[in-house]
Amino acid sequence: MNIVILGGMGFLGRNLVAFLTRQANQRITVFDRLPLDHDAVKTLPTSVNYVQGEFVTGFDFTRIVHNADLIIHLVSTSVPGTEQGVIDEINANVIPSTELFQACVQEGVGRILFMSSGGTVYGASNKHKNSETDLPDPINTYGLQKIMIEQALHLAVRNSATDYQIVRLSNPYGPGQNPHGALGLVTKLVYQALNHDTIHIFGDGSVVRDFIYIDDAIQAIGDIVEHGDMNATYNVGRGIGTSVADVVNTIDAVLPERLNIVHTPGRAVDVPYSVLNIDKYHRISSIKEFVSLEEGIKRTYDFFKEHRQ
Structure with a gap:
């Protein structure tokens, strides 16, 4: 092609x-x-x-x-x-x-x-x-x-x-994503945790996404x-909803770094809940098992440890 x-x-x-x-x-x-x-x-x-x-x-x-x-x-x-x-x-x-x-x-x-x-x-x-x-x-x-x-x-x-x-x-998130950009919550949080930066969370962390x-x-x-x-x-997507608070808790559990978290006011542009039904994709999928959030966080962390940005 x-x-x-x-x-x-x-x-x-x-x-x-x-x-x-x-x-x-x-x-x-x-x-x-x-x-x-x-x-x-x-x-x-x-x-x-x-x-x-x-x-x-x-x-x-x-x-x-x-x-x-x-x-x-x-x-x-x-x-x-x-x-x-x-x-x-x-x-x-x-x-x-x-x-x-x-x-x-x-x-x-x-x-x-x-x-x-x-x-x-x-x-x-x-x-x-x-x-x-x-x-x-x-x-x-x-x-x-x-x-x-x-x-x-x-x-x-x-x-x-x-x-x-x-x-x-x-x-989507993972190695190769710009940790300083506007997108990529998981990538940004992993990078900030590795570098002991203050982690700023919009709102109370209840926003749910499909990572x-x-x-x-x-x-x-x-x-x-x-x-x-x-x-x-x-x-x-994965078809699994995870709140921002749960992402932070998973990073805290998976990584050795201690997290410094600050909550800032929520944004009106953020959809409160967004999870996808992927039944249609499943009918043609070659993926037998999606990478879990825990494993994805580990891989992203290892990448940033090797490639400091």
């Missing part, structure tokens, strides 16, 4: 590139904004073609999707908690994505896989696991732009030869690419 990954230098992207380059007969092109001389770009396998560019309205997407069999769209200019107003999110994410999809249809791309957000598109779910058939009800602009992009994708490929797949991913170790997240995406239905949406 000829695969183009937009946002291929992010946490998910780098791991997905590594996964796909281990498969036979895959030709990979990575599109990202990092300059060619950036240290991260230099770590890409020599077999991977890199295209530098900004994901903005007016970019000539036809030149990077030409002759592609599969487009994997991972780009988002914001993350929950840092998102902008509705108009800014539409201009920065929805419009360029729509232009990308139109370019794919124009160039006869076989399939588009869009990385949506299982943690934000469903909104406050009253403590039940969200299924793909549940109506979206985002409470922040990050979730709103993801839903708008999903709908733009449906419309763009309608009556065309281009298929689509949508992955609503929960909360998935990065290797499992990537394998699940690979399963969907290989065996998933066309023109379908898949939830990807």
